[in-house]
Amino acid sequence: xxxxxxxxxxxxxxxxxxxxxxxxxxxxxxxxxxxxxxxxxxxxxxxxxxxxxxxxxxxxxxxxxxxxxxxxxxxxxxxxxxxxxxxxxxxxxxxxxxxxxxxxxxxxxxxxxxxxxxxxxxxxxxxxxxxxxxxxxxxxxxxxxxxxxxxxxxxxxxxxxxxxxxxxxxxxxxxxxxxxxxxxxxxxxxxxxxxxxxxxxxxxxxxxxxxxxxxxxxxxxxxxxxxxxxxxxxxxxxxxxxxxxxxxxxxxxxxxxxxxxxxxxxxxxxxxxxxxxxxxxxxxxxxxxxxxxxxxxxxxxxxxxxxxxxxxxxxxxxxxxxxxxxxxxxxxxxxxxxxxxxxxxxxxxxxxxxxxxxxxxxxxxxxxxxxxxxxxxxxxxxxxxxxxxxxxxxxxxxxxxxxxxxxxxxxxxxxxxxxxxxxxxxxxxxxxxxxxxxxxxxxxxxxxxxxxxxxxxxxxxxxxxxxxxxxxxxxxxxxxxxxxxxxxxxxxxxxxxxxxxxxxxxxxxxxxxxxxxxxxxxxxxxxxxxxxx
Amino acid sequence: xxxxxxxxxxxxxxxxxxxxxxxxxxxxxxxxxxxxxxxxxxxxxxxxxxxxxxxxxxxxxxxxxxxxxxxxxxxxxxxxxxxxxxxxxxxxxxxxxxxxxxxxxxxxxxxxxxxxxxxxxxxxxxxxxxxxxxxxxxxxxxxxxxxxxxxxxxxxxxxxxxxxxxxxxxxxxxxxxxxxxxxxxxxxxxxxxxxxxxxxxxxxxxxxxxxxxxxxxxxxxxxxxxxxxxxxxxxxxxxxxxxxxxxxxxxxxxxxxxxxxxxxxxxxxxxxxxxxxxxxxxxxxxxxxxxxxxxxxxxxxxxxxxxxx
Numbered sequence: 058x059x060x061x062x063x064x065x066x067x068x069x070x071x072x073x074x075x076x077x078x079x080x081x082x083x084x085x086x087x088x089x090x091x092x093x094x095x096x097x098x099x100x101x102x103x104x105x106x107x108x109x110x111x112x113x114x115x116x117x118x119x120x121x122x123x124x125x126x127x128x129x130x131x132x133x134x135x136x137x138x139x140x141x142x143x144x145x146x147x148x149x150x151x152x153x154x155x156x157x158x159x160x161x162x163x164x165x166x167x168x169x170x171x172x173x174x175x176x177x178x179x180x181x182x183x184x185x186x187x188x189x190x191x192x193x194x195x196x197x198x199x200x201x202x203x204x205x206x207x208x209x210x211x212x213x214x215x216x217x218x219x220x221x222x223x224x225x226x227x228x229x230x231x232x233x234x235x236x237x238x239x240x241x242x243x244x245x246x247x248x249x250x251x252x253x254x255x256x257x258x259x260x261x262x263x264x265x266x267x268x269x270x271x272x273x274x275x276x277x278x279x280x281x282x283x284x285x286x287x288x289x290x291x292x293x294x295x296x297x298x299x300x301x302x303x304x305x306x307x308x309x310x311x312x313x314x315x316x317x318x319x320x321x322x323x324x325x326x327x328x329x330x331x332x333x334x335x336x337x338x339x340x341x342x343x344x345x346x347x348x349x350x351x352x353x354x355x356x357x358x359x360x361x362x363x364x365x366x367x368x369x370x371x372x373x374x375x376x377x378x379x380x381x382x383x384x385x386x387x388x389x390x391x392x393x394x395x396x397x398x399x400x401x402x403x404x405x406x407x408x409x410x411x412x413x414x415x416x417x418x419x420x421x422x423x424x425x426x427x428x429x430x431x432x433x434x435x436x437x438x439x440x441x442x443x444x445x446x447x448x449x450x451x452x453x454x455x456x457x458x459x460x461x462x463x464x465x466x467x468x469x470x471x472x473x474x475x476x477x478x479x480x481x482x483x484x485x486x487x488x489x490x491x492x493x494x495x496x497x498x499x500x501x502x503x504x505x506x507x508x509x510x511x512x513x514x515x516x517x518x519x520x521x522x523x524x525x526x527x528x529x530x531x532x533x534x535x536x537x538x539x540x541x542x543x544x545x546x547x548x549x550x551x552x553x554x555x556x557x558x559x560x561x562x563x564x565x566x567x568x569x570x571x572x573x574x575x576x577x578x579x580x581x582x583x584x585x586x587x588x589x590x
Numbered sequence: 591x592x593x594x595x596x597x598x599x600x601x602x603x604x605x606x607x608x609x610x611x612x613x614x615x616x617x618x619x620x621x622x623x624x625x626x627x628x629x630x631x632x633x634x635x636x637x638x639x640x641x642x643x644x645x646x647x648x649x650x651x652x653x654x655x656x657x658x659x660x661x662x663x664x665x666x667x668x669x670x671x672x673x674x675x676x677x678x679x680x681x682x683x684x685x686x687x688x689x690x691x692x693x694x695x696x697x698x699x700x701x702x703x704x705x706x707x708x709x710x711x712x713x714x715x716x717x718x719x720x721x722x723x724x725x726x727x728x729x730x731x732x733x734x735x736x737x738x739x740x741x742x743x744x745x746x747x748x749x750x751x752x753x754x755x756x757x758x759x760x761x762x763x764x765x766x767x768x769x770x771x772x773x774x775x776x777x778x779x780x781x782x783x784x785x786x787x788x789x790x791x792x793x794x795x796x797x798x799x800x801x802x803x804x805x806x807x808x809x810x811x812x813x814x815x816x817x818x819x820x821x822x823x824x825x826x827x828x829x830x831x832x833x834x835x836x837x838x839x840x841x842x843x844x845x846x847x848x849x850x851x852x853x854x855x856x857x858x859x860x861x862x863x864x865x866x867x868x869x870x871x872x873x874x875x876x877x878x879x880x881x882x883x884x885x886x887x888x889x890x891x892x893x894x895x896x897x898x899x
Binding site: 091092094095103104173174175176178179182191194195196245248249265266267268270293295296298300301304305307308310466467468469471472473475505 | 622639673684743
């Protein structure tokens with residue numbers, strides 16, 4: 058053989074041998090919670106294992122512009138009376154063990170959730186409005202009465218108690234459960250890597266339970282939209298704290314890291330091109346016990362509403378980590394209304410007048426109050442305590458009252474809120490699904506706050522089932538007007554998260570959306586499938 | 591001696607029961623339960639089902655007796671945080687990294703501290719003494735998460751000699767072991783220095799010198815042995831404290847160890863794991879102090895355990 062040909066042949070063999078190794082791309086990402094129980098979103102949401110949802114394919118999900126995109130479903134339609142939705146699944150979807158993925162797996166997921174005690178059960182009652190959900194979860198009706206049916210292998214029918222025009226967006230959190238595995242192993246199928254099966258763009262390779270870190274690999278069997286573009290994805294929740302994540306990122310051990318307040322300027326100086334900001338669909342607000350002194354007086358609540366200088370707050374103590382909130386809805390969220398936002402003005406004179414009207418001129422005679430805040434991690438950890446101290450000073454200065462702060466662990470704080478063990482709280486809330494009913498629902502008829510305000514409840518109930526979107530948004534705006542007029546809450550700030558990403562990362566998911574924000578792993582399915590390295 | 595040990599073991603059993611009762615009552619006296627920290631509260635019906643699954647619907651005394659009956663059979667229940675395994679399996683899995691890193695930290699740190707303390711005592715008021723005091727003060731006063739951060743910054747980010755954090759490969763152990771060793775080095779340096787100075791000022795050392803013994807023999811055979819009591823007192827409790835993991839060191843260096851479970855079991859109201867961890871620690875301390883007492887008698891015949899003589 059000619060020497061050149063030999064060389065070419067040798068090179069070709071060498072290239073063929075090394076290509077697979079070179080093409081192996083691994084992304085190391087921070088996770089959120091260092092403990093997780095089941096690798097099954099439909100078993101537990103609050104205690105789920107790291108990115109359990111990435112293993113399964115939802116009916117639909119959101120892209121970075123928050124456009125709803127069909128995933129397992131090919132299409133959907135609503136009946137004329139608005140009460141029944143029909144979802145048509147894609148043909149050819151399978152579980153990673155080769156079993157076909159069918160409508161039955163989706164229906165079973167919710168039937169099990171309704172009967173076995175699911176920490177996210179409220180969502181399917183209140184967001185999904187599925188017929189019979191409340192009765193079945195309370196044990197007063199049989200699971201067969203649920204408004205869910207697998208008409209055939211590829212068709213799911215959902216019947217709701219009232220028209221739910223936004224039901225398709227609710228299905229972004231509807232993942233299948235492998236019925237064949239549950240029949241064989243019960244819920245324990247989701248406890249060990251050996252028995253976990255997946256239906257989505259990733260499969261599981263390993264799971265270290267001591268810190269809930271998980272290694273995912275690109276699924277070879279997934280045929281639906283949004284296939285993974287990287288071979289391996291290592292998610293380590295111990296990188297979630299910026300204090301650990303950033304040094305690891307700088308040492309080359311992580312591909313991106315979230316930043317705390319002090320780190321933002323350092324990271325900006327080190328690599329301005331790598332900085333990504335995101336407005337989280339979340340709001341921190343003041344809420345009260347409406348039944349007890351002094352907050353059973355609407356004038357007191359109105360005074361608080363006008364006593365907060367949100368612009369100063371977000372340009373000083375919360376600089377780079379929050380923006381002012383004038384509504385419970387964050388900017389960019391469906392139904393966001395600038396007219397509502399415009400009313401949340403800082404007006405100390407008006408606030409003082411309200412206090413005088415309430416019988417507390419210059420704060421005289423006003424009882425000492427204690428704001429209860431929750432121990433927070435993540436973005437709220439930097440925002441809430443600093444904001445509480447700011448409010449303490451502001452309310453003292455403008456209203457002449459004495460405020461103290463008490464920080465409690467999550468369970469104790471929630472216990473205090475639900476049981477009205479205190480009269481004022483700073484409450485943060487992050488959306489669960491992309492519809493105004495999510496945020497307005499937390500104050501609806503007992504919801505999260507034990508609020509029962511008839512006028513508000515009537516408007517929210519009406520808006521919830523209104524199928525004309527303009528009318529719907531108008532009704533929600535009226536509901537928020539009731540909140541403002543009665544001073545039910547004081548919207549304070551919306552959080553901003555900042556991250557630094559490696560220049561080795563590419564793909565659509567690393568580029569900002571049209572609002573200039575990069576949601577990163579807040580949109581897990583979109584992010585991890587539109588990422589390259 | 592044997593009678594003494596038996597009597598001590600009986601008192602360990604009583605301590606154990608008392609601690610278990612106190613912990614159990616305190617755990618349940620804290621408001622909230624395993625499902626109360628969620629952003630949205632679960633409905634009463636759902637909550638009742640979830641609580642029944644964990645057996646939390648039964649009266650407290652039944653829960654306590656059931657748990658303690660299990661403990662007698664080495665069954666500490668199933669951790670709520672990790673339902674796929676028993677508490678014992680969780681402990682045996684998560685303890686390994688803590689034991690390796692914390693254990694090595696103490697085993698390396700303690701001898702280093704003793705050497706440093708000896709050097710300081712033998713060269714009192716010299717630069718060695720001042721250096722040892724400075725090292726000991728720094729080691730004891732700078733919080734371990736600051737030390738850890740500095741170690742990562744210098745050796746991983748700036749010099750790039752070592753990886754910043756992580757677990758499986760041994761080169762990732764070096765920085766956390768140094769972080770763990772800081773406290774034993776500092777503690778031992780201080781204890782050794784003062785114990786040795788105290789011993790060296792005793793008349794018997796003067797007698798030994800007068801007898802013409804070499805300085806080396808005096809130091810290693812007599813002074814060190816007579817100074818060992820405080821070192822023994824400190825060693826076992828320190829070993830337990832360090833080898834059961836530190837939430838800070840483990841979090842900073844991403845070690846999948848036991849440390850974080852001490853906090854997460856309380857935060858998430860993981861009752862079985864919280865009880866098991868507390869009982870384990872109680873048991874280990876009881877045994878450690880018993881062993882320390884026995885070792886006292888062995889190294890210093892003037893101490894008689896049992897108190898009868």
